[in-house]
Amino acid sequence: MSDIRTLLITLLLVTALPAHAGQSAAAEPAAAKTWRLATISAIRDTPDGRINGIWNAGTLFTARQEGEDWLRISGHFPDNTWAPLDQPLWVSRHYANEVVPRTEPPRRSAPERYIVVNKNSFLLQIFERKSTGDEVIYQTKVALGMDRCMPREQGGRCYYTEPGEYAVRWKVHDPEGIEWCIPKYMEGEYAEDIANGQRCFRGAIGTHALNIGKSYAIHGTSRPDLIGRRVSRGCVRAANADMRKIYNLMQVGDKVIITQ
Incomplete structure (x- = not known):
């Protein structure tokens, strides 16, 4: 028995x-x-x-x-x-x-779409494949990685939005504001906040986000005044209203292309 x-x-x-x-x-x-x-x-x-x-x-x-x-x-x-x-x-x-085991590839019922982020123009565009050709159905300005290294006293870590092909891995939505927390490798940059007992920040990356691989995400921001600049640790930032539309238009598995 x-x-x-x-x-x-x-x-x-x-x-x-x-x-x-x-x-x-x-x-x-x-x-x-x-x-x-x-x-x-x-x-x-x-x-x-x-x-x-x-x-x-x-x-x-x-x-x-x-x-x-x-x-x-x-x-x-x-x-x-x-x-x-x-x-x-x-x-x-x-x-x-x-985590749900799959025995067969997922079937897509929505139109096929993909994102292109142009680093030179700071432009994010969503394309939809149609019988007449690919069509831009939404676009907006974004902020990108700073493409430089931090001072040595802050850890010296380098942050880039690296061109390449990615895909939407997971979608995150918190109606109260996504809680972004300082990862261990950024502790030197946020030493003062940590010393003051603040490890997480509610709404710093808005309410919607798309994880696209590596440590990258496309997400909202609490600093819309920085849109169109190289300021992030590699992520693509959009204004919160734009990010809500991007989130609703894209599905897990959709392609994301970052170009120079």
């Missing part, structure tokens, strides 16, 4: 995990699901409580949804192997997507 019970628990675990995650030594509760962070996020000891840590975009974890706004984290995947947490942690539901 014990062998049968062990087999059933293992099967439940493997079904719940993404395909690339390894098996675990302990089984996650069946009610939990696997999630992936869509943006860098504050992890808290209780809903809206003290910040316990900062997790990067793409981090996999298991959690149960509690209400509409929070996920109760019970485990994560160090070295692609599920491991339980010593105590539950919490993250906003707005910043994570459930």
Whole structure:
């Protein structure tokens, strides 16, 4: 009987995990699901409580949804192997997507669209493929990466919006304003804020964002006066009203091209 019970628990675990995650030594509760962070996020000891840590975009974890706004984290995947947490942690539901195994490619019902960001003109354009040719259906000015290095006393890290081909990986929307948190590699640049106890900033990147790979995102801004300038750490910033339209027009998987 014990062998049968062990087999059933293992099967439940493997079904719940993404395909690339390894098996675990302990089984996650069946009610939990696997999630992936869509943006860098504050992890808290209780809903809206003290910040316990900062997790990067793409981090996999298991959690149960509690209400509409929070996920109760019970485990994560160090070295692609599920491991339980010593105590539950919490993250906003707005910043994570459930990992759903796919047995076939997704079917697209919306028109095929792609984004082109021109670094010389600071212009973002959304194209839609039509039988008569590709047509611009929306465009707006944006801010781009500073394309330079920070002073050595601030860490000396270099930030560029690198030309290339990307794709919309995840979409993030928080109606209260996306909470952007200082990642570890930027701590030197924000040393004063951290010393004052401020690690996260609500609404600094607006209410809508598209993760496009690397550490890049197309997102809103609390500084619309800087649109048309090279000021970001590599992300593409749009005015919040424009970003809301971009968010609604694009789907996960859509191509994003950044040109010189």
